[in-house]
Amino acid sequence: MTTRACVLLMLAMLYGGQPCAQARAAPPPHPTTAKETMQQPEKKILQDLETFRSRHDVKALSSAIGQMLRIENVIAPLTPAGPPNDKFALWLSIFDAIDSELAPDIDASARIQMKVAPPPESGLPAGASPAAIKDPAQRAAYEAALAANDQRNERIAYQHKLRTEEAFAEDSLLDLVRAADASQLEELKTRALQSSLQAKRKIRLAALLTPPEP
Numbered sequence: 001m002t003t004r005a006c007v008l009l010m011l012a013m014l015y016g017g018q019p020c021a022q023a024r025a026a027p028p029p030h031p032t033t034a035k036e037t038m039q040q041p042e043k044k045i046l047q048d049l050e051t052f053r054s055r056h057d058v059k060a061l062s063s064a065i066g067q068m069l070r071i072e073n074v075i076a077p078l079t080p081a082g083p084p085n086d087k088f089a090l091w092l093s094i095f096d097a098i099d100s101e102l103a104p105d106i107d108a109s110a111r112i113q114m115k116v117a118p119p120p121e122s123g124l125p126a127g128a129s130p131a132a133i134k135d136p137a138q139r140a141a142y143e144a145a146l147a148a149n150d151q152r153n154e155r156i157a158y159q160h161k162l163r164t165e166e167a168f169a170e171d172s173l174l175d176l177v178r179a180a181d182a183s184q185l186e187e188l189k190t191r192a193l194q195s196s197l198q199a200k201r202k203i204r205l206a207a208l209l210t211p212p213e214p
Contacts (some may be wrong), residue, residue, distance in 0.1 A: 041067040049097050058161045065169045072178035099198050106159040117147045118142045
């Protein structure tokens with residue numbers, strides 16, 4: 001028997017007559033990340049928050065907050081390993097996303113300015129068309145003022161939408177607060193204060209998590 005025939009016979013005996021490629025064990029599946037295995041609606045919430053952060057899409061933020069109402073109000077106990085990955089952890093992520101877009105220089109009292117006054121030298125009323133200004137320098141200054149006002153109005157409108165969603169989130173968080181007992185609220189308050197949120201947000205959440213006095 002030739003050397004090649006001996007090798008083939010040994011392989012046949014070793015793998016029970018199956019080709020070598022088929023006899024090898026299949027490679028283990030690629031491990032999935034925690035996000036891939038996360039169940040709905042948690043996965044949808046995280047996806048919406050990513051969309052909001054990357055595209056400044058307030059509708060995605062509103063969708064994430066709305067999805068929170070579908071999650072059962074279960075408060076996981078604290079463990080030595082760290083804060084649990086529960087509904088309150090998602091709330092912290094939502095408020096962190098909101099705070100990342102809130103502008104401290106624009107508050108709820110800011111209002112959109114509909115008309116801009118042209119240069120006084122033009123003698124034209126506020127809201128006049130730039131084309132009505134004959135002087136090139138005056139017209140250019142007026143066009144720059146109009147563009148700046150448009151940008152300001154867009155920022156104000158965006159911030160007002162964020163404030164609306166912030167109020168929606170805080171009101172929705174109260175569902176979890178009402179489902180918690182006193183000791184659970186203290187744990188949630190501790191988690192909020194120890195989180196990486198902004199100081200103002202920590203204080204605001206601590207107030208929401210404080211049960212009213214009887």
